[in-house]
Amino acid sequence: MKPETLDALLIDRSLGELSPEVEELLLAYLEADPAAAGRQTGLDATLRTARESVALKLDRPRRTTPFAELSQGRPWRPRVRIAWPEILRLAAGLAAGIVLGWQITRGPGAPKPESSTALHAVAALGESKPSPAGFWSVTRALAQTDGRAARRQDRGPAGSPLWRRPGK
């Protein structure tokens, strides 16, 4: 028998597609040819593993058929299917667009709030003259901010410890 013919018959037998008469003839051939019988064993093992690898889990359907409504002539309408993958993609794109737009409006060219200007404005509204104030007062905050700026100006490059030459 030609090898390709034998292989085809062996595969058909492994897949349960041989008629009883043809299977009987093939079995007689395999008894006389141990090498061919070995090939059948290998094919059976391959298909057994293949079946296991793609086996499906079977569950009973939770819903019943709509035949009762259809039999009474009532129209059957499929449930509204929410395309969750599409909705999630759209939502992600929208969120990305919002974040990107917010980042752009907060970029280098965008006006930033001037905290010290705001402090001065608040101080002008609430207090007519500088006075010693509590820990959290606007006047105290202003005084600290202005003091730091004055100290920076006073030091200058020559007066700053950073600029003092080693050994002097």
Added chain:
Amino acid sequence: MDPATRELENLYGQMGPALLAYFRQHRILAGTAEDLLQDTFVRAWRNFGRLQASITPRAYLFGIARNVGRDALRKYRPMQELVDEPAAAPAIEDGRLEPMRAAIARLPPSHREPLLLKLQQELTYVEIAEVLEIPVGTVRSRLHHAVAQLKLALNSTPHPETRDP
């Protein structure tokens, strides 16, 4: 209940689990598998005459299910075939099954689809031919090619029970 509806109710009970599993193995369709199952049987109900003329009710229902699945998939992935969707791997993984699963995934769709209908649903060559709307000889040759490819792929991996002696 009329005889046609009664027969379809019986088929729903017998084949519902297998058809549900057929839809659930596709990642995109898994969430709407129950709806797709209902669609399948509604179409079968509306074309009951064709059911009676088919080779077997099983072949007819799987043929409808295949079309229902492809119509649903086209809404999300117009260019994708039903068999391109990978089957979900089981929770407990057997090491020797992964090479086989990979070998099956490498098969061209025209060979993988009849192979899965055979291995998963145990359809005959004739039934697969009706589902896929191709000649029986074509089903046979594609399955032979697919099995030969699986043997070749597995013989190159160290799994003694699948190797040729």
